[in-house]
Amino acid sequence: MTTSMEKPSEPREPELGKPSGGPGKAAPAPSPRALTRARRRQAVVRFWQQYRTHRAGLVGLAVLAVIALLALTAPLLVGAGSQSVTDAPGGPMEAPSGEFPLGTDQFGRSLLALMLWGTRVSLTVGLLAAFLSVAIGTLVGITAGHFKGWYATVVMRVTDWFLVMPTLVLAIALATVLSRSVWTTILAIGVTTWPTTARLVRAQTLSVESRPYIERSRALGGGHGHIMSRHVLPNVMPLVLAQTTLVISTAILTEATLAFLGLSDPTIVSWGGLLQDAREAGAVSSGNWWYLAPPGLAIAVVALAFTLCGRAIESVLNPKLGVSR
Amino acid sequence: MSSESTPALVKGAAGVESAASGGPAPAGPSARSPRSRSAAGYARYAAGKLAGAAVSLFAVLVTSFFLFRLIPGDPVKQMTGGRQVSTEQIAAMRREFGLDLPLWQQFTQYCGKALTGDFGTSYQFRAPVVDKIAEALPATLLLTGTAFVIYTLLGIWLGARSAWRNGSAGDRANTALALTLYSVPSFWLGLLLIITLSVGVGPIPGLFPTGGMESGDTAGFDRVLDIAHHMVLPVVTLVAVEYARTLLVMRSSLLDEMGGDYLTTARAKGLRDDLVRRKHAVPNAMLPTVTLLFVNLGTTVAGAILVETVFSWPGLGGLFYQALSVPDLPLVQALFFVFASAVILMNTLADVIYPLLDPRVGR
Numbered sequence: 248m249t250t251s252m253e254k255p256s257e258p259r260e261p262e263l264g265k266p267s268g269g270p271g272k273a274a275p276a277p278s279p280r281a282l283t284r285a286r287r288r289q290a291v292v293r294f295w296q297q298y299r300t301h302r303a304g305l306v307g308l309a310v311l312a313v314i315a316l317l318a319l320t321a322p323l324l325v326g327a328g329s330q331s332v333t334d335a336p337g338g339p340m341e342a343p344s345g346e347f348p349l350g351t352d353q354f355g356r357s358l359l360a361l362m363l364w365g366t367r368v369s370l371t372v373g374l375l376a377a378f379l380s381v382a383i384g385t386l387v388g389i390t391a392g393h394f395k396g397w398y399a400t401v402v403m404r405v406t407d408w409f410l411v412m413p414t415l416v417l418a419i420a421l422a423t424v425l426s427r428s429v430w431t432t433i434l435a436i437g438v439t440t441w442p443t444t445a446r447l448v449r450a451q452t453l454s455v456e457s458r459p460y461i462e463r464s465r466a467l468g469g470g471h472g473h474i475m476s477r478h479v480l481p482n483v484m485p486l487v488l489a490q491t492t493l494v495i496s497t498a499i500l501t502e503a504t505l506a507f508l509g510l511s512d513p514t515i516v517s518w519g520g521l522l523q524d525a526r527e528a529g530a531v532s533s534g535n536w537w538y539l540a541p542p543g544l545a546i547a548v549v550a551l552a553f554t555l556c557g558r559a560i561e562s563v564l565n566p567k568l569g570v571s572r
Numbered sequence: 573m574s575s576e577s578t579p580a581l582v583k584g585a586a587g588v589e590s591a592a593s594g595g596p597a598p599a600g601p602s603a604r605s606p607r608s609r610s611a612a613g614y615a616r617y618a619a620g621k622l623a624g625a626a627v628s629l630f631a632v633l634v635t636s637f638f639l640f641r642l643i644p645g646d647p648v649k650q651m652t653g654g655r656q657v658s659t660e661q662i663a664a665m666r667r668e669f670g671l672d673l674p675l676w677q678q679f680t681q682y683c684g685k686a687l688t689g690d691f692g693t694s695y696q697f698r699a700p701v702v703d704k705i706a707e708a709l710p711a712t713l714l715l716t717g718t719a720f721v722i723y724t725l726l727g728i729w730l731g732a733r734s735a736w737r738n739g740s741a742g743d744r745a746n747t748a749l750a751l752t753l754y755s756v757p758s759f760w761l762g763l764l765l766i767i768t769l770s771v772g773v774g775p776i777p778g779l780f781p782t783g784g785m786e787s788g789d790t791a792g793f794d795r796v797l798d799i800a801h802h803m804v805l806p807v808v809t810l811v812a813v814e815y816a817r818t819l820l821v822m823r824s825s826l827l828d829e830m831g832g833d834y835l836t837t838a839r840a841k842g843l844r845d846d847l848v849r850r851k852h853a854v855p856n857a858m859l860p861t862v863t864l865l866f867v868n869l870g871t872t873v874a875g876a877i878l879v880e881t882v883f884s885w886p887g888l889g890g891l892f893y894q895a896l897s898v899p900d901l902p903l904v905q906a907l908f909f910v911f912a913s914a915v916i917l918m919n920t921l922a923d924v925i926y927p928l929l930d931p932r933v934g935r
Contacts, residue, residue, distance in 0.1 A: 413871060416911045507759055522760060534767055550755035
């Protein structure tokens, strides 16, 4: 993952590596590009070796792999027809049986099939919303750390202001204001959760920019864009990766919450939407725990898996880092 | 509501004023003494924080007005709800709620009134918004306050024990449980608790009421017991999903203190392990936790929206959800302002108090 994100910086590397060909050695000096690649490969190997020692992180990774596989193969496993209300295979609200391992909903659809389809929505929304949130946060954080002065002041004021906004209330408000669709949900989550990332990235940017090689790059004529994208970004990337993993679990929880409150696209089957359906169908008062339990359990498992991975990545990157920050 | 918003702004202004008048005074003749200089420094620091809070509160006020204007649909049409209404009646309703004015006039009116604690009239209840909020506030404060006290104590206690036995089976089980509950959607946990303990599954009888705050036919001490009975499940739900954060912060800040020389000294004096922890390590590790406590205090009010909805608790969260579906603009705006200002005030309070607790913090 790290390599793929850092790759774009390779083509421009030669200009920095030019002087390395200086001392005449017997063996031909490896090209700067090869050196960079080797260094990155080493970094990834070292990262993996340390990550492997975190048992919880490995468990999280394994769970995520299984769930991602299920989400990808859902059309093969259960078929698209299982979401149709009109030609549902079973009777309404059937308890779990051999034919329907998790029972059926009020329309007679198999809950197991709906759960599998819901996996796709939860993962997609969680990943995209987290990506949006972290992208905004990284952009704001790096620019605020790089350009000091009034720009940084204004931007950090805005960030602080977003930070004190109750995330859930703001997301609910946004989801109410905009039309009901998956994109609204993604937007509402992404727009409300970025400030933490922005603050983290800004702090890291400030510490990176105080190092001498930034001054060197500036002396050699590196512009703002060059410094931010070639020097600062690769250095904040590990932090951003850890942050993304943690934001995903928040995003998945928020998505489920919005769906549960009836604020997401009602035509799309998601785990939070299933919980809302269950509540509206009277599963609570009639004691149909088998309808309610699986979606919530799935949300919790996925959110937990992402949290475990994020914490493992965090402690590999910075063993001294406080766990909750 | 009026008693919440206006003092907040007034407090901010008063803070600035007192600092402006108090600032230069110590800087005069006794400017050399480090004590008075630090007092002036603190006053300046606190005034800055309070001014920042006032700015934030105003920003929230502006947002609350404009954000909810974007909700599609005409509130008057929603209110009449399909009934046959003449255009004159609609015009009268528009006038009644001030919807016939241009947007900027509505805005200046809104801000002016909000400063005096008037948030307008609710569309759906036809009652002053402030009254509706005042009605619901005690229920929310009771629920979130109780939950806050319990999860804070639980989080600090478990976090301290966990860190002290870092790496042990108990620590790992503790952290794992906290992280798991932290990942659980609160509304789902609430629904499951209702099914198992209120409705009853199989042999388990219904032990607790399914929702609401009281049965309504009790008085005196019985009423207190009745409310407590209704509160058990919502409080358990809130505590379960919230205590993890406190636990994790307490655990990591105590871990930071673990290597401290003063702990070795304390042990060398012959103190029991338990005393070293309670009298020496935990008080120092409490500092970062205190900040979190205030933040929690601010966010729990908004965080209870879901739990209140699930348990039909007659508090602010339930009211917010009700108001959103209309949309009842004045009520939604005011509640949004209440939720956000709770967070702002608590954060500011934490910022202001923290240097008093920890003199090492630079001002």
